[in-house]
Amino acid sequence: MTKTETLTRGARATADRYENKLLAILFLAFGFVFFDRQALAFLAPYMDDDFGLSNSQLGILSGVLALTWALSGMFAGSLSDRLGRRKPILIGAVLLFSLFSSASGLMTGFIGLLGARALMGTAEGAVLPMSQSLMVEASRESRRGLNMGLLQGSSAGLLGGIVAPVLVVWLADTFGWRTAFFVTIVPGLVVAALIAKYVLERPPVERAETAPAGAAVRGAPVKAAKVPVREVLRLRNVVICMLIAPCYLTWFVTLITFTPKYLTDEKDWGSGTMSAVMTCLGVAWVLWGFATPGISDRIGRRPALIGFTALAVCCPIAVVYVQSPVLLGTLMILTYTGLGCFTLFMATIPAETVPRAALATALGVIMGVGELAGGFLGPLVAGWASDTWGLQSAMFIAAGGAALVVALSFGLRETAPAVLRRRGVAA
Template sequence: MTHITTSTPHGVEREARRYENRLLLLLFLAFGFVFFDRQALSFLAPYMDADFGLSNGELGTLSGVLALTWALAGMVAGRLSDRLGRRKPILIAAVVLFSLFSSASGLMAGFAGLLAARALMGTAEGAVLPMAQSLMVEASRESRRGLNMGLLQGSSAGLLGGIVAPGVVVWIAESYGWRIAFYVTIIPGLVIAALIARFVRERPPLIRTASETARDGAAGQSKLALKDVLRLRNVVICMLIACCYLTWFVTLITFTPTYLTEVKGFTPGTMSGVMTCLGVAWVLWGFATPGISDRIGRKPALIGFTALAVLCPIAIVYVSSPALLGLIMIFTYTGLGCFTLFMATIPAETVPPGTLATALGLIMGVGELAGGFLGPMISGWASDLWGLQTAMFIAAGGALIVVLLSFALRETAPAVLRRRRRR
């Protein structure tokens, strides 16, 4: 059980806060490189045509199979972690394995081999987020919970997957070939795994108020059975939101680079620049949205920022100027900040700590199965029939459904609930 102290010397408090920041940095890098590797296929697809000649349906299948194995691994890893009471060994193994499997994509000579490599990569990557989220929630002060989770899940993926990846991956592909671009992905993963092994603790030092200690201590004594987790309204709503939001996200990251080069006629360099704007938005809203939700509430933040996210795929279809499109994407690609809310923060404020990894793995897993696996496959097949713009409209529809579902959530933000009780 986590050691929690309500009155401690300043030295212990400083240690707890230093550990919180150190853990945030390491998990930021770990999950960021998960998305660096996941995004690489989308950016390298135009360069792989000479060897594979991928159709839209096949590209969607490659994204879909990664999401499928990601989903299954996330659910299994979350359940296993709660049963064993261990997260660090699972996290280290996952980081090492996804790095190896990502680089293996560069060795494949056919579609079937590439499909197998992506499936194995998803199996490893799926375990990372539930472990990272549960470690971060436990080490975070209440006042920084939303911000920390936003930086970990949203901004990290945006910086490394949305800003660094398009520039680095496209440059390596242009200079040395797409296979080399896959090979180099092994290096940062192995370095991060070593840092996690050295500096991450299974249980962090925590400094909390007496009321927080009493509440979390009581909650930590109980674990919910899976059937009881599925009776919680917020968990069920978050699962449904995950299905629709993953459709929005995976469809966009899978087909936008191809849409910009093949339909709009952008050069690879211009496409990379536009996608970098998407990455800027990812970083910005990745921490801003959860941070704002700490003050105004999870529910209104999710509704408002998702309404903006509906406009992003529509702009991709109808805006022709690369500069204007990039600017619009910065202000409308707000969804990744919302991911932190329904995949981590709201569940963490809903379920007991002893069941948290299970709930997080379940929400992520169901969302990846429906939105991450089926979403891009259906979008790819539909695009082969009716054109690539169909994928963009499917993405917009997924975000619109999220807006409607969000009205059914119960508010969980501690600051908002305290204000309501004082009225």
């Protein structure tokens, strides 16, 4: 009889309640990370009078955040696995990224803004691997993909993709762009308090089914079993996810950084129209953020990643060629499917592949490689290309990144428990 089968009904109810509570808190935490990260893209048109940002400078600002995010994520993941602690690192990261985001509103030159964004990325990089590790450990097998999708995809979509363009643009129009940066400190303080009060270092009831094959015994402390990084990097799925990450980060960061400016500069749309179209990206972000990983729980991680990424290739192409705001917004909702895929290669597939004792390390490495190569270099190249050949170049670079992901995904080994069980029965 498995450990799961011996759980009492009361213990299962306690575990389920905590799972839902944890999901809600981490949903807010990572959502506000992306609210802060996205704010610069929406405020860039307002900052031109003070900074006169070129496309290359906008790419540098986006890239330096990705660079420090990557280094921080890799360091925090490794540190967390060594210490066996997630919660203190997460609280510190939430407090610091809120402070540094607000500091952007105090800057009077490009160098100062660059420094504030670098510090912001340093703090934000730790949030995702800590949140993912805590969520995996508290999740039921049947909800693992869905939970990770809501945490990483839908949260960022709701707060970074829907709330941010509306609220940030309104604040900039009403009070100025600096005020829009200042208000970002408030939600961070609230979320940090919620984490401190309600989040446990370990779930109240250990779920045996959340451990991947070959993982350490879940009753033992996290730091009891150590797995060398080199062993993690020998796993085929981890290597492929590391290759996928920079390609998908190129798609995402390039698209989200340059689309607002493309709509206002190239299509000559007003800030209200731009904000409405960008909100459609947020709607798609929320929808596919949970739908894609939820579907993958049933059809498999590999086919879901291939199919939904093929749709994502079309999104930046639509930005270039579709002239109607209504039609473009509709197509964005239908094709902005990539953020749901992020959950698969950046969290769910690695979590179902590596031993639990190396979980935060693996998640940090995959995220770090993606942010370094795709989040940092991607917008730099796209910004240079846009200044040289026009902003449409950035959109084609984004589409190319997603196309590479489709090809790489064919090399993944399936990890979805339900699909593997069906194959076992068939065999």
